[in-house]
Amino acid sequence: MKRYLSRKARDLVIRVDFLTALSSARRVFKNAELSHILNSSEATLSKYYHGITIPATPTAEHLLRTLLSDEFARKCVGRFMNKTGWDLRKAFAEPLFTSFVALYFKYKLLGGQPGLFIDKLLSLPDYSLSIASYLSTSLEVPLIVTTEEGSVIGLETGSKPYMALQKSDYVISVHAILNKEIADYFKYVAEIYDLKHVAALTVVLMDENEVSESLRSKIHYLIP
Numbered sequence: 096m097k098r099y100l101s102r103k104a105r106d107l108v109i110r111v112d113f114l115t116a117l118s119s120a121r122r123v124f125k126n127a128e129l130s131h132i133l134n135s136s137e138a139t140l141s142k143y144y145h146g147i148t149i150p151a152t153p154t155a156e157h158l159l160r161t162l163l164s165d166e167f168a169r170k171c172v173g174r175f176m177n178k179t180g181w182d183l184r185k186a187f188a189e190p191l192f193t194s195f196v197a198l199y200f201k202y203k204l205l206g207g208q209p210g211l212f213i214d215k216l217l218s219l220p221d222y223s224l225s226i227a228s229y230l231s232t233s234l235e236v237p238l239i240v241t242t243e244e245g246s247v248i249g250l251e252t253g254s255k256p257y258m259a260l261q262k263s264d265y266v267i268s269v270h271a272i273l274n275k276e277i278a279d280y281f282k283y284v285a286e287i288y289d290l291k292h293v294a295a296l297t298v299v300l301m302d303e304n305e306v307s308e309s310l311r312s313k314i315h316y317l318i319p
Contacts, residue, residue: 106152112198113155116162117144119195123174132167133158159202168199172298172317183271183299187222196317197229200296203315204234204267213293214264215239217281222271226296230269239266241284265291273297273316275305282309 120129121144130137135158142148150158161167175192179185186192204211216238218227224240231238239260260266268281273295285292292312300306300316307314 109152109159110149110155112201113150113159113162114143114146115194116159116198119191119198120162120167120171122189122191123171123178133161163199163202168195169317171195176318183222187225187271193225193229196298197226197233199317200226200269200315201230201233203296204294211293212265213267215260215266217241217266217268217284219270219277223269223297226271226298227269230296241281260288260290262289263291264288265293267293268295270295270297272299272301273306273314274301275309278302278306278309 117129117140124132126137126140126144129135129140133140139148143150162171172192172195175186175189175195179189204213213234213236216227216231216234216236218224218238218240220240227238227240230236266285270277278295281292281295284290292310294313294315295306295310297314297316299318300314303314
C-alpha cells in the first residue's frame with residue numbers, strides 16, 4: 096500500500112472523508128449531540144452536512160479524528176446495531192453504516208501502523224465484502240475473495256498475475272464477524288500461500304483469545 100497523493104489531493108480526501116463520517120453519524124446521532132461531542136455549533140455542523148460550507152482541511156482533520164476515535168466509533172456502530180435490532184444483515188444494508196465502518200478501518204491502518212505495506216486484502220463472500228471493496232478502492236489495494244472450499248478467486252488458469260495471491264504477500268483480512276472457525280480458515284489460507292498476515296479487521300470479534308492465538312496478528316474490531 097503505497098499512496099503518493101499531492102497536498103491538494105490529500106486535503107480533498109480528508110474533507111470528503113469527514114463529510115462521509117459526519118453523514119453517517121447524523122444517521123444515529125442528533126445534531127445537538129454531535130455539536131457537544133465535536134465542540135462545534137449546531138449551525139456550523141448543519142452547514143457542513145448540507146454542503147453549504149466546506150471546512151478547512153485542519154478543521155476537517157480534527158473533527159474526523161474525533162468521529163473515528165475508538166470511543167465514538169463504537170458508540171456509533173452500537174447505535175446502528177440497536178437501530179437494526181442487532182441484525183447484521185440489516186446493518187450492512189445501510190450504506191452509511193458500511194461507509195463509516197470502512198472509514199474507521201481505513202484510518203486505523205493509515206494512522207496506527209506507520210510504514211504499513213499491504214499487497215492484498217482478503218475477504219469472504221459475505222457481509223464483509225462491502226467493507227473490503229470500499230477499502231480496496233480507497234487504499235488502491237487488490238481484493239481477493241476466498242471461497243469456503245479454500246480456493247481463491249483469481250487463481251484460475253490464465254488469470255492476471257496481479258489478481259492472484261503470491262508467495263510472501265503481505266495481506267490484511269476483512270470480516271463482518273471473526274470467530275475461531277473463521278480465524279482458523281484464514282490461518283490455513285495464509286499457510287498454503289506462505290502469506291504474511293499483517294492484521295485482521297472485523298466489526299464483531301468473538302472467541303478473542305482463540306482468534307488471537309490462531310492469527311497472531313493485529314486485530315482491529317468494533318464490537319464488543
